[in-house]
Amino acid sequence: MDSSSSTRKRDDHDVPRGPRIMTGTPLVIANTVCFFVGSVASSLLTKYYFIHGGSSRWVSTWVQSAGFPMLLFPIYLPPLLGLTSRRPFTGFDRKILLMSVAVGFLLGVNNLLFSWGTSYLPVSTSSLLLSSQLVFTLILSALIVRQKINFNNLNCVILLTVSSVLLALGSSSDRPPGLTRGEYTIGFLCTIGAGLLFALYLPVMERIYRRVDCYAMVVEMQTVMEGAATMLAMVGMACDGGFRDMKEENRRAFDKGPGAYQATVASTVVMWQMSFMGTAGMIFLTSSITGGICMTSLMGVNVVGGVIAFGDKFGGVKAVSLVLCVWGFCSYLYGMHVRGKGRRSQAEEDATAVEMAVTAR
Numbered sequence: 001m002d003s004s005s006s007t008r009k010r011d012d013h014d015v016p017r018g019p020r021i022m023t024g025t026p027l028v029i030a031n032t033v034c035f036f037v038g039s040v041a042s043s044l045l046t047k048y049y050f051i052h053g054g055s056s057r058w059v060s061t062w063v064q065s066a067g068f069p070m071l072l073f074p075i076y077l078p079p080l081l082g083l084t085s086r087r088p089f090t091g092f093d094r095k096i097l098l099m100s101v102a103v104g105f106l107l108g109v110n111n112l113l114f115s116w117g118t119s120y121l122p123v124s125t126s127s128l129l130l131s132s133q134l135v136f137t138l139i140l141s142a143l144i145v146r147q148k149i150n151f152n153n154l155n156c157v158i159l160l161t162v163s164s165v166l167l168a169l170g171s172s173s174d175r176p177p178g179l180t181r182g183e184y185t186i187g188f189l190c191t192i193g194a195g196l197l198f199a200l201y202l203p204v205m206e207r208i209y210r211r212v213d214c215y216a217m218v219v220e221m222q223t224v225m226e227g228a229a230t231m232l233a234m235v236g237m238a239c240d241g242g243f244r245d246m247k248e249e250n251r252r253a254f255d256k257g258p259g260a261y262q263a264t265v266a267s268t269v270v271m272w273q274m275s276f277m278g279t280a281g282m283i284f285l286t287s288s289i290t291g292g293i294c295m296t297s298l299m300g301v302n303v304v305g306g307v308i309a310f311g312d313k314f315g316g317v318k319a320v321s322l323v324l325c326v327w328g329f330c331s332y333l334y335g336m337h338v339r340g341k342g343r344r345s346q347a348e349e350d351a352t353a354v355e356m357a358v359t360a361r
Contacts, residue, residue: 027215028285032294035278039298042271043118043126044305049264050119051310053254058242060115062233063265065107067273068226074219089220091213099208100221104228106197107276111229112236113194120179120187122312126302129191130295134328135160136199137292144203147289152335159328160296163321198295202279202288209284218284222277296329 046060054060078084117126135157141147212218237243254261282291303322306312 025285027281031278031281031285033278034274035282035291035294036298036301038271038274038276038278039295040301040305042268042275043302044309045264045268045271046115046118047122047306047310049268052256052260052264054249054261054264055119055253056237056242056245056249057112057115057119058233058237058240059246059249059265060119061108061111062230062237062242063268064111064114064272065104065226065229065233065276067269068223068230070270070273071219071223071226071277075216075223078216084216086214086216088216091217092220096208096211096221097224100224101228103201103204103208104225105232106201107225108229108232110194110197110201111233113190113197117187117191117194120183121191122306122310125312125318126187126191129188130195130198133195133199134292134296134332136196137202137288140199141203141206141288141292145206145288147203147287150335152332152338155335156328156332159324159331163324163328166317166321166324199292202283202291205280205283206288212284215281215284218280219277222280226273226276293329293332296325 042064046063049060075088079087117129121129138147138149138157142149208221209218212221233242237246250258250261254264256264279291279295282294303312303314303318307314
């Protein structure tokens with residue numbers, strides 16, 4: 001074995017992509033933890049920001065991507081410490097750069113839609129609506145990365161669609177005090193739009209990652225994407241007075257005081273970066289469908305978190321919607337389990353047949 005092969009084998013930072021990774025590896029676990037913790041915490045912190053006097057949707061958009069400089073540490077520290085022989089941004093050609101910037105702008109728009117939706121809707125309602133992104137993910141994955149749609153997929157799609165329709169028809173009484181029907185509708189549509197764009201992001205990134213040969217490059221691409229999303233947010237802040245709003249909120253508007261405001265903004269920046277990096281890692285190491293499933297699985301946690309942290313209402317319609325979402329999610333997991341078991345059995349039968357053929361000779 002040559003030196004480059006041995007370096008790749010011992011270098012977790014340069015781990016090869018998805019199909020060659022077992023789901024129990026530390027890198028997959030680390031990305032999953034980042035995704036779950038970051039997604040739940042960032043959603044609750046964003047709602048906390050709006051509840052206690054924060055009002056700038058551009059500021060809320062900016063914090064979702066402004067933590068990208070944090071990624072420079074895992075990019076440059078391993079080479080400096082001699083943990084990898086790969087130089088940062090090796091293989092980062094013009095096409096990958098342009099694709100990263102384009103997807104970054106897409107993420108920026110998604111972040112803005114999420115901010116609008118969160119500013120108007122209770123956390124539990126927005127979480128249930130975002131769970132419908134799995135429907136879009138299944139459809140777009142079939143179109144973009146040729147994901148096969150079977151009975152379990154369709155069952156999941158139908159259940160989640162019915163869940164979202166029930167929520168739309170029955171949650172008008174869930175509007176916070178002072179929120180008009182028009183504002184509630186805007187929040188509803190923006191949240192659905194954010195789910196659609198995120199669903200598009202998942203299979204698009206899975207397709208792009210087929211050009212990527214190591215996890216380090218995923219981190220580098222994520223840095224570029226988040227940088228582009230931050231630039232879009234800063235342009236919006238400059239045009240719409242977002243920087244002025246941030247100063248005003250820090251001084252007077254945020255009812256918990258300047259210290260709490262700064263801690264909220266800083267924590268939200270960190271949590272969002274964990275969420276997005278965890279998402280990117282999961283897509284690279286597994287698949288876009290897995291990312292969509294994990295997003296859906298967080299729905300129940302966010303609903304419960306909204307009820308506990310902010311006293312969101314949890315009536316009968318929302319309970320039925322939650323049950324349908326969980327039902328669809330579990331049916332999808334069961335289908336994955338059955339298909340995985342079938343593939344393992346087929347592999348064992350093939351291996352046995354080959355062994356018998358060799359023995360017969």
